[in-house]
Amino acid sequence: MPGITSADVARESGVSRTTVSYVLTGRHGVSISEETRRRVHETAARLGYAPSAAARALRTGRSDLVLCILPDWPVGPVIETLLDQLADGLSGRGLSVLVHHGRGTRPLSDLWRAVTPRAVIGFAPFADEDLLAMRRAGIQVLGTLGEEHRPDAGLPAESQLEIGALQVRHLAARGHRRFGYAWPTDERLGIFARDRLLGVRRACAELALPEPVVQPVGLEVLDAATAVRRFLELGVTAVTAYNDDVALAVLAGLRAEQLSCPDDCAVVGVDDVPAARLAAPPLTTVSQSIGVQARYLAALVLADLDGAEKPAHPGHGLQLVERESA
Amino acid sequence: MPGITSADVARESGVSRTTVSYVLTGRHGVSISEETRRRVHETAARLGYAPSAAARALRTGRSDLVLCILPDWPVGPVIETLLDQLADGLSGRGLSVLVHHGRGTRPLSDLWRAVTPRAVIGFAPFADEDLLAMRRAGIQVLGTLGEEHRPDAGLPAESQLEIGALQVRHLAARGHRRFGYAWPTDERLGIFARDRLLGVRRACAELALPEPVVQPVGLEVLDAATAVRRFLELGVTAVTAYNDDVALAVLAGLRAEQLSCPDDCAVVGVDDVPAARLAAPPLTTVSQSIGVQARYLAALVLADLDGAEKPAHPGHGLQLVERESA
DNA sequence: CTGAAAGCGCTTACAG
DNA sequence: CTGAAAGCGCTTACAG
Numbered sequence: 001m002p003g004i005t006s007a008d009v010a011r012e013s014g015v016s017r018t019t020v021s022y023v024l025t026g027r028h029g030v031s032i033s034e035e036t037r038r039r040v041h042e043t044a045a046r047l048g049y050a051p052s053a054a055a056r057a058l059r060t061g062r063s064d065l066v067l068c069i070l071p072d073w074p075v076g077p078v079i080e081t082l083l084d085q086l087a088d089g090l091s092g093r094g095l096s097v098l099v100h101h102g103r104g105t106r107p108l109s110d111l112w113r114a115v116t117p118r119a120v121i122g123f124a125p126f127a128d129e130d131l132l133a134m135r136r137a138g139i140q141v142l143g144t145l146g147e148e149h150r151p152d153a154g155l156p157a158e159s160q161l162e163i164g165a166l167q168v169r170h171l172a173a174r175g176h177r178r179f180g181y182a183w184p185t186d187e188r189l190g191i192f193a194r195d196r197l198l199g200v201r202r203a204c205a206e207l208a209l210p211e212p213v214v215q216p217v218g219l220e221v222l223d224a225a226t227a228v229r230r231f232l233e234l235g236v237t238a239v240t241a242y243n244d245d246v247a248l249a250v251l252a253g254l255r256a257e258q259l260s261c262p263d264d265c266a267v268v269g270v271d272d273v274p275a276a277r278l279a280a281p282p283l284t285t286v287s288q289s290i291g292v293q294a295r296y297l298a299a300l301v302l303a304d305l306d307g308a309e310k311p312a313h314p315g316h317g318l319q320l321v322e323r324e325s326a
Numbered sequence: 327m328p329g330i331t332s333a334d335v336a337r338e339s340g341v342s343r344t345t346v347s348y349v350l351t352g353r354h355g356v357s358i359s360e361e362t363r364r365r366v367h368e369t370a371a372r373l374g375y376a377p378s379a380a381a382r383a384l385r386t387g388r389s390d391l392v393l394c395i396l397p398d399w400p401v402g403p404v405i406e407t408l409l410d411q412l413a414d415g416l417s418g419r420g421l422s423v424l425v426h427h428g429r430g431t432r433p434l435s436d437l438w439r440a441v442t443p444r445a446v447i448g449f450a451p452f453a454d455e456d457l458l459a460m461r462r463a464g465i466q467v468l469g470t471l472g473e474e475h476r477p478d479a480g481l482p483a484e485s486q487l488e489i490g491a492l493q494v495r496h497l498a499a500r501g502h503r504r505f506g507y508a509w510p511t512d513e514r515l516g517i518f519a520r521d522r523l524l525g526v527r528r529a530c531a532e533l534a535l536p537e538p539v540v541q542p543v544g545l546e547v548l549d550a551a552t553a554v555r556r557f558l559e560l561g562v563t564a565v566t567a568y569n570d571d572v573a574l575a576v577l578a579g580l581r582a583e584q585l586s587c588p589d590d591c592a593v594v595g596v597d598d599v600p601a602a603r604l605a606a607p608p609l610t611t612v613s614q615s616i617g618v619q620a621r622y623l624a625a626l627v628l629a630d631l632d633g634a635e636k637p638a639h640p641g642h643g644l645q646l647v648e649r650e651s652a
Numbered sequence: 653c654t655g656a657a658a659g660c661g662c663t664t665a666c667a668g
Numbered sequence: 669c670t671g672a673a674a675g676c677g678c679t680t681a682c683a684g
Binding site for chain 1: 377378420435436440459603604605606608
């Protein structure tokens with residue numbers, strides 16, 4: 001029992017496959033009697049017919065899939081939520097979101113060729129040749145970092161810069177002058193960390209503050225304690241962390257060193273993960289309003305689908321969530 | 327420039343499409359001169375040829391994709407790591423892992439028909455009709471909860487039961503007799519929480535301990551504090567939490583109530599997320615050895631691919647990670 | 653308003 | 669050792 005085809009539906013309904021296709025794809029312009037329409041729909045439902053996506057993709061060169069390419073590290077709850085909301089925004093238009101975690105040695109081209117997606121959304125930059133190949137194949141290619149972002153050309157992502165700047169401005173407003181930057185030990189994160197740190201550097205420069213002290217901070221209490229000691233030795237009074245995970249480690253390091261936060265050292269993270277508000281002390285952090293981002297991405301995909309013009313960029317929607325750690 | 331087809335490669339190499347196909351799919355049994363082989367490979371590489379997956383899927387009825395269906399809530403770092411490792415294990419055999427977050431209103435059948443996957447792996451139970459339809463279409467269907475798991479038939483998942491039991495046994499060995507169960511407020515988690523709690527209940531019964539006190543615990547300090555107060559009023563001295571997120575909330579609740587952990591109340595979580603070791607105090611938790619699970623899943627998929635017999639189940643590989651909270 | 657026919661790009665018996 | 673041909677299931681001009 002391999003499956004019902006449109007030919008089966010046509011035979012059962014006493015019409016041609018053409019008519020079945022017209023009825024089922026809701027083709028406009030062609031008028032088909034209401035009676036025929038009804039019969040075709042009814043038969044299709046009764047037989048449990050679902051069109052072969054492979055055949056449709058082969059014929060039209062396009063599927064109803066949106067492929068999201070994640071980098072090869074655990075992305076955390078924020079991106080997960082973004083993906084969920086993106087899927088929500090797209091499902092109403094018959095589009096399904098499929099996610100690929102960038103692991104495995106398989107070339108990217110195998111993947112998008114296998115999926116024939118309507119659009120590809122990259123959560124980290126694509127290699128130029130991949131980008132070109134996808135565009136050439138008529139696939140809409142989007143990135144969450146903004147199109148201007150070309151790390152190979154040395155161009156940082158605006159939103160990442162802004163994150164670092166927000167952290168600094170909040171702390172500077174509270175009188176801090178000497179900053180530490182808690183750099184993630186996972187090397188794969190460097191691509192984002194670089195831009196966030198750059199944002200911190202620039203903000204410090206603008207405020208005529210000294211350069212931040214950069215220190216790698218592992219996600220272990222002992223590692224973090226070592227880093228914290230080093231920070232304080234160098235006169236740091238406030239730490240901007242790469243993200244909440246790293247910030248949580250700094251908090252743990254401070255506790256291990258019997259230091260109090262924010263009195264001995266203030267800390268601000270990035271992401272506002274659920275654990276942030278449960279930390280000791282509750283973590284001040286920068287949240288990226290993912291609802292806005294998700295809607296914007298969905299709108300971009302749909303605009304392309306409709307041949308409409310691109311929606312305006314909603315801004316980065318960053319927000320400082322003040323709790324007790326800074 | 328729509329794309330290079332096998333016909334292009336054939337023409338350029340001066341052979342037929344048949345030969346191109348034979349060479350490129352590495353077909354055994356058919357002998358083709360080494361010289362021809364070389365020429366075809368060279369031409370394909372030079373032209374940047376990659377076969378159309380849609381055409382191949384239509385012809386063979388199968389793709390090189392493994393589709394993972396996640397439930398519609400954020401799954402957290404543990405599942406993310408599992409997916410990464412699964413992709414690693416499968417990529418060597420030319421299989422790519424694609425993930426669908428179970429959001430959106432689109433029916434599951436649209437999805438697997440669009441992807442024509444080699445295998446589908448469910449991280450939450452499938453509806454019976456979906457299961458049947460996929461099997462009928464010749465797709466290998468696997469679940470991370472074990473095949474015996476049929477919640478609609480009231481059958482709990484072994485591994486989930488065992489998690490709860492492990493938590494209780496650890497605490498009972500430390501002299502605790504009256505347990506609280508920190509139940510997640512996110513209703514979508516109920517399907518797992520139910521089985522874990524059942525494991526706790528059974529373990530209590532076996533040890534002739536009183537029934538656990540179940541209390542929903544939100545991921546906010548105030549919610550958690552309320553729950554903690556209630557637990558202690560009822561004489562609870564140790565809390566088994568649904569997972570580390572909930573356990574972190576309990577810890578925050580204890581701090582808010584000026585209570586000490588583990589002296590006033592011990593806590594044990596599930597998952598061993600990175601934040602667990604950074605908690606105050608560091609969280610004792612049950613870790614699910616995902617490396618083992620990932621390898622087992624990969625082996626299952628590959629065994630089916632090769633027509634080999636199923637690998638033996640490696641056991642649940644649960645482990646209690648003792649830190650300071652219990 | 654509806655049907656016969658071509659063709660998307662591949663794989664695979666089948667025939668030489 | 670290699671090629672001509674069929675066919676996977678669909679969509680879509682084109683012809684009635």
